[in-house]
Amino acid sequence: MTGAEIGARLRERDLTAAPAALNLLENRSPERRDEIAALLAEVAPGRLGGEAGAHVVGVTGPPGAGKSTLLSALARAWRAAGRTVAVLAVDPTSRRSGGALLGDRARIDADPADRGLFIRSTAAGERLGGLAPATRTAAQALSAAFDVVVIETVGVGQSETEVAEAADTVAVVVQPGSGDVLQFLKAGIMEVPDVLVVTKTDLGAVAQRARRDLHAALRSLGERDVPVVAVSSVPPVAGIDELVAALDAHRAGLDLPRARTRARRLGALADFTAEHGERGLRALGGRRETRAWLSEQDPGLDEAALLRALEARASA
Ligand SMILES: Nc1nc2c(ncn2[C@@H]2O[C@H](COP(=O)(O)OP(=O)(O)OP(=O)(O)O)[C@@H](O)[C@H]2O)c(=O)[nH]1
Ligand SMILES: [Mg+2]
16 A cells, blocks of 8 residues: 555545554655655645644653553543544664564553554664654644544653653643652653643542642642643543543634644754754754744644755755
């Protein structure tokens, strides 16, 4: 199947094209570049006649906070509501082993026979603490076919900034009793997420305290509208419907075309810098100049097309 064929199938919301799309997008060899570009062109907003319909949700937080278990519960709720779901889990540990072990970081319970739920674990690649370059474009491609696309990343501090650039809604997952997120929030090291989730409320008082502390920190930052949702992802499961509603409410309040256009432009800039370094950036007149130039480009262009435009400009 060619890149264009895979892209066309995604555009027609054929979920069975998802594995082939990921296989192609994760293949970073230069000879596949045109295929990848062809795939992305098929699902570009210019081709779709508007932004892809999925809700792209970033789920991030410290190791072991309960992200994957939460996603198992969330995926069940979304599927029960008839929504199709793709989960892209970024595995930072496989940098050393050189390849992602399927489902390693994800550890998401799912019915293997369910065609409406697609789960993929990807190695983080060369990028430290960030998104695998393939993950961002995979999220964009799958957005044409699925109702919900989740990007799960591990980390606190730097990682949610990159996720925020790729996702419509960012949820940061906090484990009760671990102070990192609270301290990072208070110190302004961490960007305030769209939704905060306290996991493991089945543990009782410690979870309630975590929720109160986060509320207090948000108040002191003047961010009293950010919801803090307490969940238990293991029986007795609790708070999942409330979390689904909080995520939906955030998405409903977004200027989606504006957010997505910004994401594609920042993504193209990140791709360009990853491939051509600071030196390439200087050839474009610097980062600020390049962002200004990107902001004048056609909002219907996909990330790969924007990257090609940057490269053409750099070599002009
Ligand atoms: N009691 C309780 N344990 C939970 C809950 N959610 C997750 N856990 C446990 O917490 C541990 C870590 O859960 P994961 O879902 O793998 O956490 P994660 O954030 O995805 O971890 P990494 O991907 O390794 O960063 C596991 O042992 C889970 O069983 C919960 O709601 N209650
Ligand atoms: Mg996980």
